[in-house]
Amino acid sequence: MEKEKIKVLLIEDDPMVQEVNRQFIEQVDGFEVIGVASNGKDGLQKIRDLTPDLVIMDIFMPILDGVETIHQIRKQQTDVDVIVISAANDQKTIRKMMQNGAFDYLIKPFKFDRLKLTLEKYYIYSIQQSEDALLSQTELDKIMFQKDSAKEDGYVVIQENLPKGLNAATLTQIKEFLNNQTVPLSAEEVADGIGIARVTARRYLDYLKGAGILDLDVQYGGIGRPINKYIMKRQR
Structure with a gap:
């Protein structure tokens, strides 16, 4: 049976960037944007109302920024994954987001192919995670290495x-x-x-x-x- 589309909530304060990112996301098979928010506070409410599978969000936002937003998501133990797309490129911010479980972090400006790669990896990851079964070490390694690797220009970089x-x-x-x-x-x-x-x-x-x-x-x-x-x- 074909897997249902992954429901995405987009949290981005710039309307133009918001629309570009929406179009990029919906070009990738298996994904649909079910809602948008312009700040973290509104985003947290829409997470509760819409129950997305995936949140794609910025860091620099009014009222509640991305760092505090992902902290609140984890504090509330909300079952949702997060991908970050932001111009914030300092290692302290990136580290905080990754420590709070961001699936990936894309630095603006980015190429569509880079986002497509991340979403395709996430799609595979979500299928593997949705299967209600015990995992062997080999199966777990396959999931984790697939999640942490990125293939660009024919070269695979594994973070570990x-x-x-x-x-x-x-x-x-x-x-x-x-x-x-x-x-x-x-x-x-x-x-x-x-x-x-x-x-x-x-x-x-x-x-x-x-x-x-x-x-x-x-x-x-x-x-x-x-x-x-x-x-x-x-x-x-």
Whole structure:
């Protein structure tokens, strides 16, 4: 029997972004937006009234922001999953949302394919979770690794396998930033573009270079050491 569509509540204060996100979500098979809210307080009430399966919400909202909203959802033990779509890219906020059980965190601006990937993963996850049966370790591992992995440009990143100190959300942000560049950039230029420390940017860049996602372009100037610059590896 075909699974019913996943009911989505969208919590976003910007009407234009709200409509774009609604259209994106409903382009993915198996999902329908059953309601919208413009702040966390209204969102909590609509969760109670509409009983959605999934909430997709922003962080920066009036009256009640996303951090407090997900905290209230968990405090009230509401049976609903959460995906975050927000411009908030500081690690403290991301960590709080993930600690409160966010299924995924997308940083604005994002590509439709990235949201589609997350929703497809969630659809599979929801089917597996709806089956009323005991799980073996192998079955549980399959669910968890499918949930925490993201396949982009043919490369699978599993959060548990990232080196200590690297964050999956920041990694995705750096990749998306570099995807939009046409010339190689140094660690300092990437750091300035993302808003992180240069030493942090270098760690991520070196990781992506080692994973075969970036090409290294060593540029020699006048006096001094050569400068390492990085660019996304293009499909040939």
